[in-house]
Amino acid sequence: MNTRKTLCVNREGHLEIGGCDCTALAKTFGTPLYVFDEDYIRGMMKIYRDTIAGEYGDGLVLYASKAFACEAMYAIAKQEKIGADVVSGGELYTAMQAGFPAKDICMHGNNKLPREIDYALDCGVGLLVVDNPAEADYLDRACGERGMVQDVLLRINPGVEAHTHKFVQTATPDSKFGFSVQSGAAAEMVGHILPKKHLRLRGFHCHIGSQIFEKQSFCLAAEKCLAFAADMKKEYGFEADTLNLGGGFGIWYTDEDEKFTAEGYADYLRALIGAVKEGCAKYGLKQPRLMIEPGRSVVGEAGITLYTVGAIKDIPGIRKYVAVDGGMFDNPRFCLYGSKYTALLANRADERPTELVSVAGKCCESGDLIGVGMNLPEAHTGDILAVLSTGAYNYSMASNYNRNFIPPAVLVKDGKADYIVKPQSYADLVRNDVVPERLK
Numbered sequence: 001m002n003t004r005k006t007l008c009v010n011r012e013g014h015l016e017i018g019g020c021d022c023t024a025l026a027k028t029f030g031t032p033l034y035v036f037d038e039d040y041i042r043g044m045m046k047i048y049r050d051t052i053a054g055e056y057g058d059g060l061v062l063y064a065s066k067a068f069a070c071e072a073m074y075a076i077a078k079q080e081k082i083g084a085d086v087v088s089g090g091e092l093y094t095a096m097q098a099g100f101p102a103k104d105i106c107m108h109g110n111n112k113l114p115r116e117i118d119y120a121l122d123c124g125v126g127l128l129v130v131d132n133p134a135e136a137d138y139l140d141r142a143c144g145e146r147g148m149v150q151d152v153l154l155r156i157n158p159g160v161e162a163h164t165h166k167f168v169q170t171a172t173p174d175s176k177f178g179f180s181v182q183s184g185a186a187a188e189m190v191g192h193i194l195p196k197k198h199l200r201l202r203g204f205h206c207h208i209g210s211q212i213f214e215k216q217s218f219c220l221a222a223e224k225c226l227a228f229a230a231d232m233k234k235e236y237g238f239e240a241d242t243l244n245l246g247g248g249f250g251i252w253y254t255d256e257d258e259k260f261t262a263e264g265y266a267d268y269l270r271a272l273i274g275a276v277k278e279g280c281a282k283y284g285l286k287q288p289r290l291m292i293e294p295g296r297s298v299v300g301e302a303g304i305t306l307y308t309v310g311a312i313k314d315i316p317g318i319r320k321y322v323a324v325d326g327g328m329f330d331n332p333r334f335c336l337y338g339s340k341y342t343a344l345l346a347n348r349a350d351e352r353p354t355e356l357v358s359v360a361g362k363c364c365e366s367g368d369l370i371g372v373g374m375n376l377p378e379a380h381t382g383d384i385l386a387v388l389s390t391g392a393y394n395y396s397m398a399s400n401y402n403r404n405f406i407p408p409a410v411l412v413k414d415g416k417a418d419y420i421v422k423p424q425s426y427a428d429l430v431r432n433d434v435v436p437e438r439l440k
């Protein structure tokens with residue numbers, strides 16, 4: 001298991017997170033339950049913020065809120081004096097509800113809706129990342145109507161191959177995101193944006209993918225973005241003053257993954273900073289304002305999910321299913337990507353694993369699994385199963401499939417646990433249902 005001060009096995013042999021015994025959390029709040037370790041989240045935000053400030057200077061860390069968005073997360077990001085990236089009107093609304101400063105928000109999206117763009121302009125977001133020509137045209141018109149000029153970045157695709165699942169690679173030639181540098185589409189878009197009276201192009205954005213461990217991929221992407229920036233200086237006399245290199249740092253899910261401490265992530269960032277400085281020197285560019293957008297690495301390992309073990313089905317010679325009270329509706333990542341996780345029994349966390357089992361959910365779907373080949377002590381009905389590293393892309397990808405409840409989330413710190421997402425009720429599930437008169 002991947003332990004730390006705030007995630008450990010206590011004297012009772014129970015899993016403890018943020019000073020809270022997981023069996024007590026399960027009893028108080030019920031299961032399934034998302035649990036988030038506040039110290040871990042703040043620690044990661046701080047290490048990124050301080051590394052940029054200390055080793056680069058002008059920059060901004062943007063928490064990629066798609067990893068886990070709720071008002072409390074924006075409140076923490078605001079207290080830690082970092083910005084946020086949002087990818088929808090809904091994320092932006094959540095940030096606004098939390099009193100997050102709009103000027104520190106960067107909005108992305110390959111197909112932002114006109115109403116989302118309008119909302120972003122009305123909120124006063126600091127940066128919009130242009131991802132298609134029609135969007136640039138719409139944005140220019142909408143800014144004109146408001147008598148304003150909007151700072152924008154252009155999303156470019158530097159064509160760097162990142163070794164990760166194909167669904168989370170974003171800079172391949174056939175990506176739906178950004179404009180290819182190689183094909184000339186990115187340069188053409190610079191020419192499309194620059195004459196627009198109500199848009200101020202500040203620079204470029206790229207994001208090569210997620211759950212990436214090789215520093216070289218990030219550094220290569222930085223180098224390619226700067227080479228492109230230099231070309232744009234030559235071609236249009238345009239000098240970028242902002243470079244946003246996206247997120248994507250990998251985290252530990254199982255022992256097949258590397259495990260980084262906060263200092264290890266600072267090293268990633270130092271490598272990236274080094275590549276930016278070198279690139280600027282090589283191409284004779286002024287050092288731009290540097291942005292990064294980590295999501296998974298901020299919140300992924302901070303989160304765990306607690307379940308109660310229900311049915312156990314041993315199919316001799318085939319496999320043993322340990323079913324829990326959650327499933328693909330709270331964590332669809334196994335179904336989407338075959339993602340691997342580490343699980344343990346929170347109430348017997350000091351026991352050695354003895355068997356490989358498939359942890360199944362409760363949905364009416366054969367593929368509804370949290371994982372296969374999960375190494376556990378023999379589980380019994382009523383045990384509390386903890387799945388680790390579920391803080392990112394679990395709650396944010398959750399659904400009410402089969403009309404199950406999206407689990408609540410609690411934030412833990414120094415032995416105290418508070419709801420940050422309340423439980424749903426049956427009434428919530430039918431809140432938007434309407435039965436037309438003719439069906440009554």
Ligand SMILES: Cc1ncc(COP(=O)(O)O)c(C=O)c1O
Binds near residue numbers: 170
């Ligand atoms: C544009 C952009 N920025 C940042 C992120 C965050 O990536 P990660 O959570 O891997 O750090 C993503 C994730 O897909 C993204 O698409």
